[in-house]
Amino acid sequence: MIRDNIEANKFITPNSLDIELLKINFPYFFNDSGEFLLEQFKQQLKEQDITFNKEGYELNFLGKAYARYLSGAKTETFLAPHVEHNRLDENKNSENVYIIGDNLEALRHLLGSYIGKIKCIYIDPPYNTGEDFIYNDSFAFTADDLVERIGIDRQEAERILDLNGKSSHSAWLTFMYPRLVLARLLLREDGVIFISIDDNEYANLKQICDEIFGEENFQADVAVVANPGGRDYKNIAITNEHLLIYTKTIETELNELEKKGEFKKFDSKGGYELRELRNRNPKFTKRNRPNLYYPFFINPNSIQKDNTCLISLEANDEFSIEVYPKNSKGGDSCWRWGKDKSLENINSSSFDLSNLVARKKKNGGYNIYEKSRKATTKAKSLWNGVGYRTEDGTRSFNELFEESYFDHPKSPELIKQCLIIGMSEDDIVLDFFSGSATTAEAIMQLNASDLGNRKYILVQLPEPINEKELAYSAGYRTIDEIGRERISRAAKKIDQEYGVDIDKGFKIYEIKPLSNNILDKLDRFDADSLILENMVKLFDTDCSRGKNAILMTYKIMDGYGFTSSIAPYQLKNYVADKIEDSLYIIEEGLTSEDVFELIKQLENGTLNINRLVLYSYSIEFSVLHELRRNISNLQNNKHVELIERY
Known part of the structure; x- marks a missing residue:
């Protein structure tokens, strides 16, 4: 087990993980000696009409080679269950997991069972404000070891070793990079990750996420108004934090939110609103979605007061105006629906019965619209209001403890919003910067409200609490103790408020060297x-x-x-x-x-x-x-x- 991994780690290089993934996904591009057949690989890409881009860029930082090495290294620790806790009646059948230990080691362990199985990840990593983060790597290597294993010069190796105990940008990036690489491996193909951050490391985080998750999988930078009054230590009072959202693949669809307000248009089937049928994602076009590119035909003589017209998929004397999906610049786009689905929703003789209509534009052209009856809407990129603020997170925590043992804990409402968007009722969420365990409370609240069976895996370092802090006086010695106590107290509160039978327990496992x-x-x-x-x-x-x-x-x-x-x-x-x-x-x-x-x-x-x-x-x-x-x-x-x- 551990000796095997120690021996394997002697041969790890910065590209070991990449090579391992290539062997798993493309074994036919390796010969019997394990050598990568680069020319065959290039030829395959050319046959698939893949363009080689030589003008790309990436974020380079001191420690990146070492961070990539850490991404491929195997764990040299073991998992010890808290047997007595896990046997308690409220925990013995629980599917929730709380892991005490270094989150990089936890992610390495989780790869064994959960690679490609986690639907949603939420993390609130240290913001590197100078107070909340110090890079603390044991560095079981000398400069000579790094030169040999990573392939860097001695000067760079010594500078990497010097990162220990620092809170520089390079130190923070070296810390975050391998954790995000492993997080991506754990995500399902339809998975999504939410990352809270402020301005200190936002730009750097965005760049490494673009590299690790792919620019095409960037969904949004949500501005979360955490402090409406603004932090005024600069010339501009900062009111918001960032919430970066990335999906595992471009095809991933996020859940929508419950729509507020009533419909303004009605037919015999009920209320609706007009939603453009053209797919507005610029990455989807006639070229890569040819089955979604076809014409509709408009009956201009059927125009109504609201400028809507009847449509058909066949041209004749009445339906004489041809309409293809075009973007604002006149380029070829595509529809959201295939031709068969559109045919099922068209009634060329009745506005009331047709779920697809055309609408005349001011310039004389036409767009195609769906009568959307959805009671949901896409989340917006600005989250403002009660529930998302820092003071709301503090208030929720204090309702359980009556003391502020945590600085700026996240609000359950903020994380619930992420969970609603990012997962379904039976999925798993992973939070490997658990902190005060807000994510666990948010999961229990959601499950109590809709009787769902969402599960969580939380990871928290047993970070010592300073003797001068209130939490220490209350008997807590490490951060994870507060987090675990919060879960227990939140469970009791939810049981009193809802009285429903949901999983309110959790099992504990501790990472040990x-x-x-x-x-x-x-x-x-x-x-x-x-x-x-x-x-x-x-x-x-x-x-x-x-x-x-x-x-x-x-x-x-x-x-x-x-x-x-x-x-x-x-x-x-x-x-x-x-x-x-x-x-x-x-x-x-x-x-x-x-x-x-x-x-x-x-x-x-x-x-x-x-x-x-x-x-x-x-x-x-x-x-x-x-x-x-x-x-x-x-x-x-x-x-x-x-x-x-x-």
């Missing part, structure tokens, strides 16, 4: 020698036994997620652990009799698994050798993958 002394023991281990020490107990913590920690780390690594169940599985005398199609052997005690029983059950079909995962430190060499031999020679065409971890 191993000491150098223990790492040395793992490194010196010789599988051919006698086992003189219980290597499972090395993972014992104050919140769980070593077996629980190893099994949980494997469970997430192997793609089973936090909610899959673990069942004991009896062999001859040894009790293994079964998770879906995998059997895990973690603790000591496996004997030849157990191996015989395991093989028998695999061959007669009693045990149906695809993988057998071993914590190899716990198995004596003779038993391990026997297990290897028997697994490789299973009868009845059975095949089980044997995975040995160190």
